[in-house]
Amino acid sequence: MNSEDETADLPAVVEDAVSTGAAADSVDCDERLKGLPRLLRYAVLSTNGAQHVAERLIAEIHELCPQLPHSAAWASERTFDAGVALAAELDHRAVTRDEPNLRSLADCVRLLSLPTPRSSHQLEEHQRVGKALVHALYETLGHVEKELSCDIEQFTSGWAALPACTGMLSGSLSAAANAIYLGGRIVERRLAAAKAKIRQQFEEEYRQKAEKEDEKSAGGEAPASVDAKAIPKRHVMVARLSELEMKNTKLKEILVPLKHAINTPLPLIEAPPLHKVRNALAFEFPWAMNVIDFALADLVGRATVHLRPLLLVGPPGAAKSRFARRLGETLGVSIWREDAARADGAVFGGTDRRWNSAEPCHAFLAIAQGKIANPLVLIDELEKAGTRSDYGRLWDALLAFLEPETSARFPDPALLTLVDVSHVSYIATANSLDPLSSPIRDRFRVVTFPSPAPDDLDALLPAVMVDLARERGLDAVWVPPLDGTERAAIAHNWRGGSLRQLRRMVEAILRERDLRAARN
Numbered sequence: 001m002n003s004e005d006e007t008a009d010l011p012a013v014v015e016d017a018v019s020t021g022a023a024a025d026s027v028d029c030d031e032r033l034k035g036l037p038r039l040l041r042y043a044v045l046s047t048n049g050a051q052h053v054a055e056r057l058i059a060e061i062h063e064l065c066p067q068l069p070h071s072a073a074w075a076s077e078r079t080f081d082a083g084v085a086l087a088a089e090l091d092h093r094a095v096t097r098d099e100p101n102l103r104s105l106a107d108c109v110r111l112l113s114l115p116t117p118r119s120s121h122q123l124e125e126h127q128r129v130g131k132a133l134v135h136a137l138y139e140t141l142g143h144v145e146k147e148l149s150c151d152i153e154q155f156t157s158g159w160a161a162l163p164a165c166t167g168m169l170s171g172s173l174s175a176a177a178n179a180i181y182l183g184g185r186i187v188e189r190r191l192a193a194a195k196a197k198i199r200q201q202f203e204e205e206y207r208q209k210a211e212k213e214d215e216k217s218a219g220g221e222a223p224a225s226v227d228a229k230a231i232p233k234r235h236v237m238v239a240r241l242s243e244l245e246m247k248n249t250k251l252k253e254i255l256v257p258l259k260h261a262i263n264t265p266l267p268l269i270e271a272p273p274l275h276k277v278r279n280a281l282a283f284e285f286p287w288a289m290n291v292i293d294f295a296l297a298d299l300v301g302r303a304t305v306h307l308r309p310l311l312l313v314g315p316p317g318a319a320k321s322r323f324a325r326r327l328g329e330t331l332g333v334s335i336w337r338e339d340a341a342r343a344d345g346a347v348f349g350g351t352d353r354r355w356n357s358a359e360p361c362h363a364f365l366a367i368a369q370g371k372i373a374n375p376l377v378l379i380d381e382l383e384k385a386g387t388r389s390d391y392g393r394l395w396d397a398l399l400a401f402l403e404p405e406t407s408a409r410f411p412d413p414a415l416l417t418l419v420d421v422s423h424v425s426y427i428a429t430a431n432s433l434d435p436l437s438s439p440i441r442d443r444f445r446v447v448t449f450p451s452p453a454p455d456d457l458d459a460l461l462p463a464v465m466v467d468l469a470r471e472r473g474l475d476a477v478w479v480p481p482l483d484g485t486e487r488a489a490i491a492h493n494w495r496g497g498s499l500r501q502l503r504r505m506v507e508a509i510l511r512e513r514d515l516r517a518a519r520n
Contacts, residue, residue: 036144037136038104039129042111043155044148046176047183049275054078057108061086064101065093074109083113084125107132114175117163126175130159150187158183167481169462181283184276192332199267199371206264234304235265236373239364239412239419254358254414261368262415268304268374268423269333277330285323286459287452294447295327305331305374307425309402311382311441313433314449317498320429323449324378327427334370336377338362340394340428341384349397350413358414363401363421374423382428383435395440402426402443453496460499461487464506482509 033041038060045053058075061068070086087106094102110129117126133156141149158179162169169178231237239262246255246262255262274296281292291312298307312320328335338348350361359365366375385394400406401421408422428444430436452460461482469479482490490505 033148036140036148038101039107039111039132040136040140040152042108043133043159043176044151046112047151047155047180054112057105057112061090061105061109064099064105065090074113078113080113080115080122083109087113087125104132111176112174116166116169116173116175116178118166123163126159126162130156133159154183154187155179156183157186161186167462167465167479181279184280188272188330188332195332202267203260203264203371231265232267234268234270236268236420236423237263237265238367238373238421239263239415239417241415241417245417250353251415254353254360258360258364258368260371261364266367266371266373269331269372271299271302271305272330272332274299280330281323281326283459284326284463285319287450287456288319288323291323291447291449294445299331304423305333305425306423307376307427309426309428309444311428311430311444311446312449313430313446315451315497316431317500318449318451319499320449321378321380322499324376324427324429328376328378328425331376333425334366334372334375336362336366336369336375338377338379340379340382341386343379343385343394348394349400352413353416360412360414361401361410361419361421363407363410363424364412364415364419366424367421373420374425376425376427379426379428381430382440383430383432387435395437398426399439399443451497452499454491454494456496457487457491457494457502460502461490461506464499464503468503468506468510479510482506 033044036044042053042057045056054075058071061071065071068086068089070082070089074082074086087109090102090106090109094100094106107129110125114122114126114129117123137152137156140152144152155176158181159175161182162175162179165182169181173181241262245251246259278292278296282289285292295307295310298310299305312324314320325335325337348362350364351358360368363377366377367373369375379398382395387393400410401424404422407424408420409418410421411417412419426444429449433441433446465479465481472479486509489509490502494502494505
């Protein structure tokens with residue numbers, strides 16, 4: 001029988017899948033994946049969000065095993081059971097025909113079919129794929145480009161970590177999707193540690209250089225000034241003070257915690273891959289996809305993290321502040337939180353050196369705290385800022401910081417020098433726009449932050465459980481996810497809206513668990 005006859009007798013769903021997979025292969029000419037083991041190819045395709053991945057696999061299966069009914073079943077219904085049945089049949093044929101390619105196809109089917117493992121059977125299938133991934137990873141190390149090797153290692157690490165992190169992950173996503181998310185979190189932590197080490201080395205070099213200049217100055221030699229050409233790429237000199245000013249006795253107490261941010265170039269945090277940031281935020285805030293895309297659109301094409309002023313407006317309890325904080329954490333920048341109800345212009349904009357309570361503007365304090373030139377300042381409940389002008393209104397003080405021209409040369413009243421705070425990002429939250437003045441509204445990009453709906457419950461519960469476990473000082477692995485009865489009780493009483501109410505319900509269930517455990 002020739003190939004045309006075989007294709008003619010195929011069920012329509014398999015024929016469609018084969019033709020779609022072939023078309024996808026003809027379009028996707030990515031040379032990077034050539035020479036990779038089949039299992040790693042499909043892992044990378046899943047990581048990069050390639051189209052028609054399953055159809056491509058069905059096309060490969062059809063080439064070696066035409067007329068396989070298990071393929072038709074999996075093509076029409078991509079369930080775990082259908083995938084395991086197809087994989088078992090491919091394993092059987094691999095043994096009887098002595099074709100190792102069929103075994104690799106079976107592992108690929110498992111890779112694309114498995115949910116996050118929660119039963120012993122799923123865990124057994126997951127471990128088999130994990131062993132194959134690790135074996136293939138070590139075979140390819142040193143033979144592929146570094147970026148591709150990092151993508152493979154990220155996926156493999158995430159897959160290996162899945163069984164220990166089921167309580168943190170969405171049950172509605174596949175194992176491959178959760179592996180991509182977990183692997184990304186692992187990579188982010190490793191990168192953060194590496195950046196911190198580099199930053200520490202950089203600061204140590206500058207400290208040693210400053211000590212040498214002080215020694216020269218003490219010996220009668222003029223200290224070398226920091227030339228603009230000596231500032232490393234993607235670093236900013238935020239504040240400059242003369243040696244005489246640095247030794248000013250009145251400034252001594254102010255400068256002690258700020259020395260590392262003065263006369264020293266500070267790094268600008270580079271923008272991470274936006275699709276990874278989007279996936280991480282979508283996992284925690286699935287009801288706010290429009291807000292996520294609106295916020296991240298500012299970073300398209302940018303080398304470093306900087307957001308134009310953003311104002312999130314929505315009802316209380318919708319997680320506006322948490323979203324702003326998680327956005328900053330996911331982008332890798334430090335966060336300075338300002339409670340608008342307790343702040344005024346004199347505090348935020350800095351206080352004059354002549355007062356005993358003198359301190360620099362809060363934008364510079366945010367820079368000094370984070371040791372970076374582009375932190376994120378979160379201003380919570382902006383509409384509740386005081387409107388009395390005795391000490392200056394917060395809204396009025398903010399105007400100078402929200403304009404690029406004035407923020408690049410802000411005259412700090414405590415340091416009595418111009419500071420460059422133009423790389424600071426500002427995100428504010430508000431329950432209503434009505435109290436805000438027109439000038440402050442004009443300088444923010446305003447976006448409505450929606451409340452979560454009951455349909456978002458399953459996506460919200462893992463994140464809530466992780467937060468509550470962290471508050472208790474526990475690893476999330478030791479807090480089992482809610483069972484069916486507990487989830488049903490929450491679904492019956494929580495009708496969407498406030499996340500605070502949802503957290504209180506979950507806390508009540510965890511307290512009841514503790515009481516039952518104590519009684520037993």
